Amino acid sequence: xxxxxxxxxSEMADSVWAPTSGSVVPAATVTSRHSAIVRVTHWITTxxxxxxxVSGVEILISHPRFYWGEAGxxxxxxxxxxxxxxxxxxxxxxxxxxxxxQNGWSRYLHFQAAWFAVLTGLVYxxxxxxxxxxxxxxxxxxxxxxxxxLATVIAKHLSFRSASEADAGSYNxxxxxxxxxxxxxxxxxxxWTGLAMSxxxxxxxxxxxxxxxxxxxxxxxxxxxxxxxxxxLLVHVVMVILAGFRIRMRAMITGxxxxxxxxx
Amino acid sequence: xxxxxxxxxxxxxxxxxxGASGLAVAARLAQRYGLIPPDASGFxxxxxxxxxxxxxxxxxxxxxxxxxxxxxxKPPFANEVxxxxxxxxxxxxAGFVDWRLHVDGMVARPxxxxxxxxxxxxxxSQITHLACEEGWSYIAQWSGAPLSHILDxxxxxxxxxxxxxxxxxxxxWESIDMADALHPQTLVAHGMNGGELPVAFGGPLRLRVxxxxxxxxxxxxxxxxxTDSLKPFGKGLGSASPEGGYAWYAGI
Numbered sequence: 001x002x003x004x005x006x007x008x009x010s011e012m013a014d015s016v017w018a019p020t021s022g023s024v025v026p027a028a029t030v031t032s033r034h035s036a037i038v039r040v041t042h043w044i045t046t047x048x049x050x051x052x053x054v055s056g057v058e059i060l061i062s063h064p065r066f067y068w069g070e071a072g073x074x075x076x077x078x079x080x081x082x083x084x085x086x087x088x089x090x091x092x093x094x095x096x097x098x099x100x101x102q103n104g105w106s107r108y109l110h111f112q113a114a115w116f117a118v119l120t121g122l123v124y125x126x127x128x129x130x131x132x133x134x135x136x137x138x139x140x141x142x143x144x145x146x147x148x149x150l151a152t153v154i155a156k157h158l159s160f161r162s163a164s165e166a167d168a169g170s171y172n173x174x175x176x177x178x179x180x181x182x183x184x185x186x187x188x189x190x191x192w193t194g195l196a197m198s199x200x201x202x203x204x205x206x207x208x209x210x211x212x213x214x215x216x217x218x219x220x221x222x223x224x225x226x227x228x229x230x231x232x233l234l235v236h237v238v239m240v241i242l243a244g245f246r247i248r249m250r251a252m253i254t255g256x257x258x259x260x261x262x263x264x
Numbered sequence: 265x266x267x268x269x270x271x272x273x274x275x276x277x278x279x280x281x282x283g284a285s286g287l288a289v290a291a292r293l294a295q296r297y298g299l300i301p302p303d304a305s306g307f308x309x310x311x312x313x314x315x316x317x318x319x320x321x322x323x324x325x326x327x328x329x330x331x332x333x334x335x336x337x338k339p340p341f342a343n344e345v346x347x348x349x350x351x352x353x354x355x356x357x358a359g360f361v362d363w364r365l366h367v368d369g370m371v372a373r374p375x376x377x378x379x380x381x382x383x384x385x386x387x388x389s390q391i392t393h394l395a396c397e398e399g400w401s402y403i404a405q406w407s408g409a410p411l412s413h414i415l416d417x418x419x420x421x422x423x424x425x426x427x428x429x430x431x432x433x434x435x436x437w438e439s440i441d442m443a444d445a446l447h448p449q450t451l452v453a454h455g456m457n458g459g460e461l462p463v464a465f466g467g468p469l470r471l472r473v474x475x476x477x478x479x480x481x482x483x484x485x486x487x488x489x490x491t492d493s494l495k496p497f498g499k500g501l502g503s504a505s506p507e508g509g510y511a512w513y514a515g516i
Contacts, residue, residue, distance in 0.1 A: 059398075059399070060399070062397075062398040062399060063396075063398040063399035063400050065399075065400075070331070070335060070393060070401075070403060071335075071337050071393060071401045071402050071403045072400060072401060073337070073340075073341035073400035073401060073402050074341060074400065075337075075339055075340075075341050076337070076341075088398055089344070090343065090344055103397060103398065103510070104508065104509025104510045104511075105308075105509055107397065107510065107511060107516075108308035108311065108312070108509075108511055109308065111311050111312070111315055111511075111516065112308050112310060112311025112312070113311075114311075115310070115311050115314045115315070116311075197395070197516070198319075198515060198516040199328065199393065199395055199474065199475050199476060199477060199515060199516070200319045200323045200326070200475045200476070200515030200516070201319070201322075201323065201515075201516075202328070202329060202393075203323055203326040203327055203328045203329065203474075203475050204322050204323040204326040206329050209329070215393060215395065215401060216401065219399060
């Protein structure tokens with residue numbers, strides 16, 4: 001265990017400090033399923049996402065009503081409301097009790113986790129652009145984008161056959177499209193709508209709020225994007241379990257691919 | 265273990281040293297330019313400092329959005345407040361003629377203003393958004409004396425860095441830095457939607473900081489204290505909010 005950790009750290013150091021040095025690259029780095037930066041940023045993002053999710057739910061239950069436009073409150077007709085109790089007595093929920101107020105630490109945690117997630121995301125973006133990670137691992141090949149090949153992949157998913165050996169080394173077209181959507185659409189959108197709720201940011205970048213339809217619209221979009229991200233997380237975890245939980249987890253933690261899995 | 269070559273050890277140590285000294289220099293610069301919030305200690309310090317520092321660099325001179333009269337929320341929502349007590353009732357029944365706003369601390373001429381005096385000061389009216397940290401909001405027209413005018417009038421000393429403001433409700437006090445205190449949209453508000461400021465919305469006097477969340481917009485203000493340090497006040501975290509678990513800076 002101790003040596004495995006040292007191996008991992010040294011691989012990480014290799015790919016961080018000397019990504020192209022040909023002479024002393026250990027064999028493990030060459031065949032890594034996931035590069036060290038991908039693994040480290042993946043797990044930091046995971047921790048941040050869980051923190052954002054828990055704190056976001058806590059903040060949400062202080063006002064589980066949603067509006068469209070600039071302003072909205074309990075005297076305004078909502079776009080919709082969630083059928084859950086609230087942590088504020090001023091919100092009419094139909095429940096006879098009020099949940100405890102958890103907004104203080106939730107807000108501190110939400111913004112701290114958001115900062116760490118954004119900074120980690122920037123590192124990942126720079127790495128992904130410079131090393132060709134996006135181009136090689138995530139951008140689908142042109143031929144894979146035909147309806148026929150998409151239909152084949154979807155049919156394969158629906159038949160619940162376990163992943164083939166070929167799938168273990170790279171992503172199929174559905175995975176590629178999903179990851180690209182999460183990385184380049186959902187994450188930027190959740191950050192943008194989050195920032196648009198800030199009164200100070202709204203003062204400096206008013207257009208970032210008005211194009212969304214207003215600050216309450218930003219809050220509503222933020223909620224829906226978070227729901228999509230949560231759905232992605234659930235499907236992602238289910239697929240990892242179906243494809244072989246131990247192998248996939250090992251690949252994302254140590255970088256070691258499936259064929260090197262024999263215990264030493 | 266052979267994987268730890270000397271070259272790797274040297275480059276790693278250099279990187280760690282550079283990183284650590286970079287952080288130390290950043291911390292020194294942040295301190296010098298007032299980019300560290302008073303509640304920066306503790307587990308959430310890094311996030312709070314990043315937020316406050318980034319927003320001070322990006323939003324120092326920006327103006328809160330102002331809206332058209334047609335966008336005013338009808339009716340606005342008055343959040344619940346703790347009971348105000350008999351003394352407040354007595355002042356209210358007398359039309360608040362005895363309400364005073366005291367100004368003290370780092371000023372050349374400490375003063376105490378009546379409502380009539382405050383109303384005679386230049387008035388700024390603005391239609392702005394008030395957002396509560398809970399998620400709800402409303403738009404209203406606020407009018408009052410710019411806080412910067414009051415700070416000028418009492419001769420605020422150059423070393424002033426924060427303005428503390430206290431409510432008639434003894435446990436409610438807040439503070440803002442000079443960037444917000446001197447901002448033209450920061451008002452000692454005494455009017456709302458064309459009339460006097462209703463008690464439910466903080467009347468007779470409320471501090472309006474439209475670039476921060478509702479809880480920094482303290483109702484029933486009675487005293488301003490100008491200071492160069494927040495350490496001696498309360499638990500030294502800047503205001504009542506961090507003492508209750510909420511962030512001091514609420515521009516988010």
